[in-house]
Amino acid sequence: MLSSRLLRGVVNPARRLYSTGVWSDFSKRPESLKLIDQQYQNDLLKGIDPEVGPASIEQEDRKLAYHSPVAIDETFAMAYELLQTESKAVYDQIAVEKDQAKIDQLSVKAEKYNPEVLFNIENFPEKIDREQPVYRKYLKELWESHDKMLTMQRLEQHHVIPDTLPTLVPVAEVKVKFPHNTASEFKSWVEPGTILPAFAVSKPPTIQIQEFERIAKDSLYSVILVNPDTPDLDTNTFKTTLQYGLCNVPLSNSDISIDTLKLLQHGDKYTFCDYEPLVPEKNAQTQRACLWVFRQEKELPVTNLNKERDSFDIRSFTEQHGLTAVGAHMWRQAFDRSVNAVREDYNLGKGRVFHRVKRNQPVIDYSGINVV
Known part of the structure; x- marks a missing residue:
């Protein structure tokens, strides 16, 4: 036998x-x-x-x-x-x-x-x-072989760099998904640059931040989400809106996620600006959701941070608080049928309607106006 x-x-x-x-x-x-x-x-x-x-x-x-x-x-x-x-x-x-x-x-x-x-x-x-150096080595090689290059290509192609921050030398992999979705096309990790409907981003995202070099346990991170494409009628140009602000989030090589559970438990300690999804307006251009991840030198005073969404200056904010960018992500949004419902959920009022035709005069809000 x-x-x-x-x-x-x-x-x-x-x-x-x-x-x-x-x-x-x-x-x-x-x-x-x-x-x-x-x-x-x-x-x-x-x-x-x-x-x-x-x-x-x-x-x-x-x-x-x-x-x-x-x-x-x-x-x-x-x-x-x-x-x-x-x-x-x-x-x-x-x-x-x-x-x-x-x-x-x-x-x-x-x-x-x-x-x-x-x-x-x-x-x-x-x-x-992920605490084991050999696993992080192979994860880094996988990231550098594709996702790192794709992310940087999209950040530069869509002018996230330099429209929000002047440059980035990424050292951490940043991944984003919106787990409140049920459809497979929207609940998985978002490929940088993807155009998403308003309903798919109506709740805060799960953010995964993977450092490949050894970092101290409970290293502190900030996450800032901005929209640099908010129409500014007064100047006939665009301004940057703060959509989400987190700080003092402790992470490690193995504890890499910022998710709903963590925010439910410690949200007041981490959130200096509540999540508000982008809600592009009718006939306005496609907008960019630009998510930046930073290492902190020290704990930040949550209650004293700038919470003004309108005309947010991300460059001066990061310089003032000694934040070092380690990674970034982005997705895009355009007006769609779910925008009005999301605006209502967040008490944002009715959106404006812009005219499609190029004209010599500045951009004008044509809501309620009879255009000849």
């Missing part, structure tokens, strides 16, 4: 070595470096039972049809043992190192080729322990 199971690859002597060595010793290593799913871990480190098939394949017929490549177990075992030996040497260095920054660097070096770590980051990115 045992010999037949060996031939089928269920019990592979080459993989018995995986139960010893530094990558299987969690006495001095966090358990979060272990593969999150037990069945996946068994397949990876003990071999796939051909009578069951891989856990990573859901379709039953495909599970049983799967065959491992020839000699993959032996090749994997040799590579695993070589990399684990190299990792052990790095952990020996960590044991005598005192500097935390150096320890973080060595920790990444010791775990970056661990197949369990790689499998976790590939398949369970929302469940990983």
Whole structure:
């Protein structure tokens, strides 16, 4: 019986070595470096039972049809043992190192080729322990390979830079979603630059801020949402409106979300300007919701901060309070059928109606006027 199971690859002597060595010793290593799913871990480190098939394949017929490549177990075992030996040497260095920054660097070096770590980051990115430097390293690489470039492209394409702040060197990933929505197209993370209807942004967003370098627990952050496209009839141009203001929000490498629950518990401590969604007016241009995230040098006096929404000067505000921009996000809005209902919910009164035709005279509010 045992010999037949060996031939089928269920019990592979080459993989018995995986139960010893530094990558299987969690006495001095966090358990979060272990593969999150037990069945996946068994397949990876003990071999796939051909009578069951891989856990990573859901379709039953495909599970049983799967065959491992020839000699993959032996090749994997040799590579695993070589990399684990190299990792052990790095952990020996960590044991005598005192500097935390150096320890973080060595920790990444010791775990970056661990197949369990790689499998976790590939398949369970929302469940990983973000306190671990190796996971943050791979998250940063994923961010830099696409989302960072996309965000900066949209911020510059839509002139969020320099219309709100002059520049940005992003060091943190900023993600935004509006979980009050039920439709899948509106409840997921918002791609920067997306045009959203008023009803989809009618409640405060969940904001996720991921720092990749080690930060102190309870580091303080501010979030400012502005609309630089509010029509100003007096000057025939546009002014910036403050739509949302948060400060003194404590975050860490693993506690990265500003959500409804956190604000319900501590909203008075964090909110210096309540959320008010953009409500573009009829025939006005598309408006930009520009969300900026800042590190704080010290705790800010919530009660004394500028709470005036109208003609908000974000540049002088950030300079006055020593705020350092670490990331940003943006979405866009135009007038739609849900705007009036949102205006009513927030007691904003009736919106203005602008004329579509370009004219030589300044912009005029044509509400209630018979235009010839």
